Amino acid sequence: MSLKAYQMIAASIDTLIERVGKLLSFLMIVLVCVVLVVVVGRYFFQIGSIALQELITYLHASIFLLGIAYTLKQDGHVRVDIFYRDFSQKKKALVNLIGGIFFVLPISIFILWFCGDYVVASWNILETSKENNGLPFVYILKSLMLVMPTLLILQGLTIMLKNLLVLSKRETTISNPDIK
DSSP: OOHHHHHHHHHHHHHHHHHHHHHHHHHHHHHHHHHHHHHHHHHHHOOOOHHHHHHHHHHHHHHHHHHHHHHHHTTOSOOOOTTGGGSOHHHHHHHHHHHIIIIIHHHHHHHHHHHHHHHHHHHHTTOOOSSTTSOSOHHHHHHHHHHHHHHHHHHHHHHHHHHHHHHTTSOSSOOOTTOO
């Protein structure tokens, strides 16, 4: 494949992750509204709902699991950059590439491999909540444990490609137009 093809694939992955991030911003609003309904219902009307309580857990887990790749794309993960911030663009690209090869990809592949049987078992029994009035879609929630590392692998590969371009002198800076 040509360099242009790789750049188009990377741009497509970035677009996918960006759309996931926008979806998550809406899920955050839904989460806040559901929490508000639960609190008002419980403390002002003495009404409780197991399904709403579980919905809070589902939304929180979804935001967390799907937001990891978006956070990586936005360069928002915590890092100790005492030395990194003073590095040249090439040194930063090398650090990012090594981080992708030795941390992002192996951890994501491990999670994907480790959770596969767990998710399949949940789908086989169409796992539901243990609570009487709980949500019946535990198996769908557990599926996010496979979506998360998949998105993280895709974003990690995109970042690694961009850093390889910097190291090969085809790009001059590690840039992300979404970061301001």
